[in-house]
Amino acid sequence: MTPPAPTPTVDPETQERIVQRLAELHGPEHAERIRRGVEQAAQRWWPEDGDAEAFAAFCDAHFLADAEALAATFRRLEGVFEQIEGHLHEVRRELTAPIDLDLGPLLPADRLLADLDLAAHVSEDLFRTKTAFLALLNFPVHTLAERLAEGTGWDRESWARSRFMDRFALRVPAAVQQETTRVAMAAEQYVTSYNIRMDRLVTPAGERLFPESLRLISHWGLRDELASYYVDPKPAGLTRQRTILRVMERIVRQEIPAAVIDNPDLLWDPETNAVRLVNADAAAGNGDLAARETDRRYAALLGIFHAVRRVDPYSPAEPTFIDRRFERDRQIPEREVEALLISVLDSPEVKDLARLIRGRLGRPLEPFDIWYSGFRARADHSEADLDEAVRARYPDLAAFASRLPKLLARLGFSAERARWLSERIVVDPARGAGHALQAQRREDKAHLRTRVPRGGMDYKGYNVAMHELGHNVEQVFSLNAIDHWSLAGVPNTACTEAFAFVFQQRDLEMLGLRSQTEDTRRKGTLAVLWNTYEIAGVSLVDMGVWRWMYGHPEATPAELREAVLGIARDVWNRYFAPVFGVSDSDILAIYSHMIVYGLYLPDYAIGHLLAFQMARRLREGDFGAEVERIARQGCITPEAWARGAVGGPLSAEALLDAAREALAVEAAVPVL
Numbered sequence: 316m317t318p319p320a321p322t323p324t325v326d327p328e329t330q331e332r333i334v335q336r337l338a339e340l341h342g343p344e345h346a347e348r349i350r351r352g353v354e355q356a357a358q359r360w361w362p363e364d365g366d367a368e369a370f371a372a373f374c375d376a377h378f379l380a381d382a383e384a385l386a387a388t389f390r391r392l393e394g395v396f397e398q399i400e401g402h403l404h405e406v407r408r409e410l411t412a413p414i415d416l417d418l419g420p421l422l423p424a425d426r427l428l429a430d431l432d433l434a435a436h437v438s439e440d441l442f443r444t445k446t447a448f449l450a451l452l453n454f455p456v457h458t459l460a461e462r463l464a465e466g467t468g469w470d471r472e473s474w475a476r477s478r479f480m481d482r483f484a485l486r487v488p489a490a491v492q493q494e495t496t497r498v499a500m501a502a503e504q505y506v507t508s509y510n511i512r513m514d515r516l517v518t519p520a521g522e523r524l525f526p527e528s529l530r531l532i533s534h535w536g537l538r539d540e541l542a543s544y545y546v547d548p549k550p551a552g553l554t555r556q557r558t559i560l561r562v563m564e565r566i567v568r569q570e571i572p573a574a575v576i577d578n579p580d581l582l583w584d585p586e587t588n589a590v591r592l593v594n595a596d597a598a599a600g601n602g603d604l605a606a607r608e609t610d611r612r613y614a615a616l617l618g619i620f621h622a623v624r625r626v627d628p629y630s631p632a633e634p635t636f637i638d639r640r641f642e643r644d645r646q647i648p649e650r651e652v653e654a655l656l657i658s659v660l661d662s663p664e665v666k667d668l669a670r671l672i673r674g675r676l677g678r679p680l681e682p683f684d685i686w687y688s689g690f691r692a693r694a695d696h697s698e699a700d701l702d703e704a705v706r707a708r709y710p711d712l713a714a715f716a717s718r719l720p721k722l723l724a725r726l727g728f729s730a731e732r733a734r735w736l737s738e739r740i741v742v743d744p745a746r747g748a749g750h751a752l753q754a755q756r757r758e759d760k761a762h763l764r765t766r767v768p769r770g771g772m773d774y775k776g777y778n779v780a781m782h783e784l785g786h787n788v789e790q791v792f793s794l795n796a797i798d799h800w801s802l803a804g805v806p807n808t809a810c811t812e813a814f815a816f817v818f819q820q821r822d823l824e825m826l827g828l829r830s831q832t833e834d835t836r837r838k839g840t841l842a843v844l845w846n847t848y849e850i851a852g853v854s855l856v857d858m859g860v861w862r863w864m865y866g867h868p869e870a871t872p873a874e875l876r877e878a879v880l881g882i883a884r885d886v887w888n889r890y891f892a893p894v895f896g897v898s899d900s901d902i903l904a905i906y907s908h909m910i911v912y913g914l915y916l917p918d919y920a921i922g923h924l925l926a927f928q929m930a931r932r933l934r935e936g937d938f939g940a941e942v943e944r945i946a947r948q949g950c951i952t953p954e955a956w957a958r959g960a961v962g963g964p965l966s967a968e969a970l971l972d973a974a975r976e977a978l979a980v981e982a983a984v985p986v987l
């Protein structure tokens with residue numbers, strides 16, 4: 316079952332012959348560049364590109380020895396790619412506008428147009444026209460290890476060339492690519508339709524615990540419902556939380572009866588796992604109602620594993636999905652991410668915080684308390700007051716858009732910068748919750764999208780708008796004000812989230828309301844530490860599972876299930892059991908991300924840590940100037956970016972320091 320390797324077209328002897336000839340022609344001082352370029356191009360050269368002689372002729376004709384010619388070629392490639400990617404992005408934005416924006420009912424045409432993707436063949440066309448080979452022959456595709464070792468000595472042009480070449484790191488056959496897309500969509504479909512009918516859950520005594528019509532998606536909805544009871548107590552809250560935990564356990568263990576998933580006709584007792592019809596008169600379904608869901612969850616994950624493994628042979632520099640996720644996408648070595656996560660999991664601050672939470676709850680901790688949310692309190696203002704404050708200032712979205720320069724100036728940008736930013740941000744009404752859509756070429760604009768009720772704006776929409784504004788400001792500085800287009804953006808999603816969090820935190824202050832008090836800031840810090848602790852644990856499970864799959868490529872879904880549960884319990888027993896006083900919980904295996912978006916989870920933890928480092932810096936400095944300076948670093952490695960941003964490495968220190976101070980005060984405050 317080893318995936319088929321690509322057929323080598325150019326054998327090592329031919330490559331060596333080309334290297335020797337080019338070195339003789341251009342001089343031995345170019346030998347190293349020639350060797351690397353020829354090897355890079357040969358690795359991605361397929362039979363349909365021509366035979367070995369055609370490859371040799373291409374290398375002879377396109378190797379650039381002259382530094383000036385090399386620089387001119389790079390400028391040309393960079394300029395053209397900005398236009399290609401920028402315009403394709405604009406077309407895509409236009410095609411999906413009716414889906415993304417609240418512009419009224421959809422036309423049948425809109426759904427068809429949303430499936431049109433003009434960008435799908437660009438990558439393959441770049442190889443077919445040999446543009447990609449010209450780039451591969453002349454510019455290195457760097458590994459993360461090279462960037463970390465050499466990057467500190469690079470100028471901006473070197474960084475730009477290095478980042479530009481990332482797009483040619485992989486050349487994957489269309490059939491292999493399509494298979495990964497198909498499998499990922501099937502897994503996403505599985506996850507997004509996995510609803511639990513809470514109103515059909517019963518206790519062993521036959522009692523229903525949840526209100527009629529409550530239907531929650533696993534795991535997001537289940538988790539949020541559970542967490543909401545800490546701030547908004549409900550009758551039988553603790554029993555409900557325990558029931559939700561039981562549901563989650565049945566899901567990860569795949570003991571859940573398949574028939575109860577999203578089924579309003581069945582009553583299910585997650586405690587005993589018994590199932591019966593709501594209406595005894597209704598015709599019974601075919602087969603055994605209690606038959607368990609036979610490892611579909613793990614079959615979906617294995618499907619993704621097998622599909623991405625077929626990409627491995629086409630990714631010479633990062634030969635596994637794990638390598639690609641950490642070294643190419645995230646740009647932080649796996650070991651370093653792991654160490655960062657453990658620095659939170661193992662911290663004494665987490666143990667002290669657990670003690671504080673136990674005191675507040677007045678009972679021993681239970682596994683679901685990883686979602687304790689009791690620090691999230693917006694006590695000073697009621698939701699109605701907040702809505703009114705927003706409406707007074709921004710009666711509708713148009714008012715928000717026209718007052719953007721004023722808002723940015725109040726946040727701390729100079730009048731000139733506030734105007735310049737506002738001219739590059741378009742405000743749109745979102746159909747969904749909201750998002751910030753960045754531009755891809757410098758003549759284009761970023762889009763701020765937030766959901767507003769018809770005819771007015773409320774606090775929820777404004778709060779999201781402040782979050783998205785943080786993204787947009789980063790996007791505009793890091794694209795429209797960047798020196799090299801190839802460096803546009805930030806190295807990692809965690810970096811842009813950090814800006815968004817910082818802007819969002821200033822929402823009340825911008826409404827002229829009393830901003831964060833010391834008390835809410837302290838509570839906020841403790842909430843972030845607890846969230847980071849939880850997500851760090853889940854991330855370690857995610858990472859452990861991928862290592863296990865690569866170590867056991869022939870595993871069956873049932874074997875994978877046992878492995879995932881084992882890994883989840885190991886992480887729990889090491890980092891949570893000593894704090895919770897409960898062993899062997901498999902709760903950490905519940906995240907749906909783990910099934911569909913493999914190895915994405917660590918970014919949430921990194922985002923929290925980085926946001927903390929940045930918030931501290933921005934509070935102390937000149938807000939507007941600092942935001943601009945940090946964003947304009949562009950897409951270097953996260954490590955170099957963090958050093959430039961906050962003067963130190965990516966670390967948990969800022970969060971743990973603040974948590975220690977907050978704990979000292981909070982622990983001294985008597986409960987109630």
Ligand SMILES: [Zn+2]
Nearest residue numbers: 782786812815
């Ligand atoms: Zn965000």
